[in-house]
Every structure is written in C-alpha cells, then in structure tokens.
Amino acid sequence: MLHAEMTQLRTARTNYLLNCGGCHGLEGVSNSRLVPDLRDQVGFFLNLPEGRGYVARLPNVAFSKTTDEALAGLLNYVVFSLGGDSVPKVTKPYTVREVSQLRRQPLTEVSLARMRQRMVSVLINQYNATTELRRYGEDAY
Amino acid sequence: MTSPFDQMSERLTRNLARFSSRRGFLSKFGAALLVSPVFPLLPVARAAKGESPKTDFERNAQATDDTKCNYWKYCASDGILCSCCGGGHHTCPPGAEPSPISWIGTCLNPQDGKSYVIAYRDCCGKPMCTAGKSCLCDNSDRELPTYRASLNNDIIWCFGNSSATYHCSTAALVGAVK
Numbered sequence: 001m002l003h004a005e006m007t008q009l010r011t012a013r014t015n016y017l018l019n020c021g022g023c024h025g026l027e028g029v030s031n032s033r034l035v036p037d038l039r040d041q042v043g044f045f046l047n048l049p050e051g052r053g054y055v056a057r058l059p060n061v062a063f064s065k066t067t068d069e070a071l072a073g074l075l076n077y078v079v080f081s082l083g084g085d086s087v088p089k090v091t092k093p094y095t096v097r098e099v100s101q102l103r104r105q106p107l108t109e110v111s112l113a114r115m116r117q118r119m120v121s122v123l124i125n126q127y128n129a130t131t132e133l134r135r136y137g138e139d140a141y
Numbered sequence: 142m143t144s145p146f147d148q149m150s151e152r153l154t155r156n157l158a159r160f161s162s163r164r165g166f167l168s169k170f171g172a173a174l175l176v177s178p179v180f181p182l183l184p185v186a187r188a189a190k191g192e193s194p195k196t197d198f199e200r201n202a203q204a205t206d207d208t209k210c211n212y213w214k215y216c217a218s219d220g221i222l223c224s225c226c227g228g229g230h231h232t233c234p235p236g237a238e239p240s241p242i243s244w245i246g247t248c249l250n251p252q253d254g255k256s257y258v259i260a261y262r263d264c265c266g267k268p269m270c271t272a273g274k275s276c277l278c279d280n281s282d283r284e285l286p287t288y289r290a291s292l293n294n295d296i297i298w299c300f301g302n303s304s305a306t307y308h309c310s311t312a313a314l315v316g317a318v319k
Contacts, residue, residue, distance in 0.1 A: 010318065010319065011319045013316070013319070014258065014316065014318055014319050017245055017258045017315065017316060018245055018246070018247070018258065019291075021245050021260070021315075022242065022243050022244040022245040022260065022291055022292075023242050023291060025241065025242075026260070026315055030241040030242050030301065031241045031242060031301040031302075034242065034300075034301050035242060035301070060291070
C-alpha cells in the first residue's frame, strides 16, 4: 500500500498530530506569537470566502503529505473540533473536491503575513472576532 | 520448401508435446498454489497489507531502559537524552523548560507491535547537558531533510522558548496511531 493511502486511512486527529501538531500544538495552541493559535480562532476565517480558501491554500497545508481525502478530513477536524465557537453557525464542511481544487492554488505569490493581517482586521471589526487573532506576529521573543 | 525457422519451431513444438504432459503441469501448478500461503512473509505480501518493513532501529529496539539510544520512543531522537541528565524520556530536568514547538513522528512499540505518535520536544534554557557518549543519540526513523523543516531533527526546537539554549532531548508519547 502506498504511503499516501495509509495516510488516508488514519484518523483526522492522527493526521493533524503528524502534519500540524508539532508546531500548532497538540490541542491547537503552542507559542501564540510564533505560531497562530487554532483553538477557538481558526473558524473566524471561514466568515470570508477568501478566508475559507486561505486556510486550505496556505503552503504547509496545500503541500502537506496527505491525499485530498485525508486533507479534507484534517481541515474539518481543525475547523470544527479545534475551532470551537469561532466557527460561523452556517459553515459547511470542506468537501474533498473543494480541497482538491484549493490546494492546487497554493498561496506562494503573496505576503502571507499581510494577507492575514488584512483579513484579521475585517474579522475583528465586522465579524466580532477575538483580538487574540493579533497575537500572532507580535514580537515572538 | 519450409524455412529453417519453420522447421525449428515445428521440432520444438513436437518435442514439447511428446515430452511434457498437461497433467504433469497441472499437478505441479496445483502444488505451488497449495504451498504459497505458507510463505506470507515475502516483502510483497507484507507491503500489500500496509505494513512497512521494520527499520534497523525497530529491529533492535527495547522497552525497558530509557537511558539507552535504542529505547523504542527514541526512533528519531537526535541529541542528548534528558533521561541521562536528571529528567525523563518525557520530562525535562529541573530548571529546563520543554519547547512548545517540536516535530512529531511515529515509533513502533516492540511490546505490542503498534505504532505511537511521539513529540520530539527539546528541553531549553540551560547550557547543553554533559552526559556520556552512550546518551548521545542519532536516530532518524521517518525523519525528513531540513527542507521539510517540520519533520526534521537537526533543528534545535528551542526557538519558540524564552531562551533558545538547548539542554537535551525528550520523546513524549502523545497518542496511538489510529
């Protein structure tokens, strides 16, 4: 069996740990200034169509060692389990097809920091998102 | 007038028909079919079941002494074992703090044959621990080169701490591979 197929057979939680958990922390929090918190925050981005795409098009997400199926499951775990109350009420889960298309347009030609900052301002001002979103990028040391 | 090729192939075919029997072939083929399940350990069969062959580390791993480099949770530890420095394989020695950022891999437990998720956290904030050579490990199961930084063990993972000074390495079990 190919490695990719084995990845797919693992649970979303295991895939999260192996592909994201080292930096983002076992429960979605590590060093908040150095790595963005996922817990109770990541869902805010799904208020914006651009933000929904952003989450799947981030280079480390798009290029992760996962199949489209596994990545869709992983993202839904991150958004709906770790995201907690930050997820907008009517949010639909990522579909395999959607993830497959999004990851083929990785965000490699933009300033990720500026793109995030711009969205975070909109989310805080218009969508009542927590100002904790601004902690990432503060001087980490 | 037939060509030499035709003659040769005719001779071959006739000899084949004269000296071999279909029954003979069938009985040998049947015997092979019967015997084949006795050899399930061929690499191909193992691969088909999704089991990857054991690494050199996994063949020599033990589950009793965590001050030795071949303790099973250290399958990708590259550094000085905290268990030789007054800490444990998942705890930092007094005065050192664990890195919140690490890399995460899997190791095979020789006792139950199952794989577990391991967080390779460094302990930071104290000068490098001085321990015997046997505590200096360089294992690399499922580690990737530095350009896949999130799965690399040459990196000092203390960069997320208040002090980035490296003291020693731990290998904390954080879950079963499910």
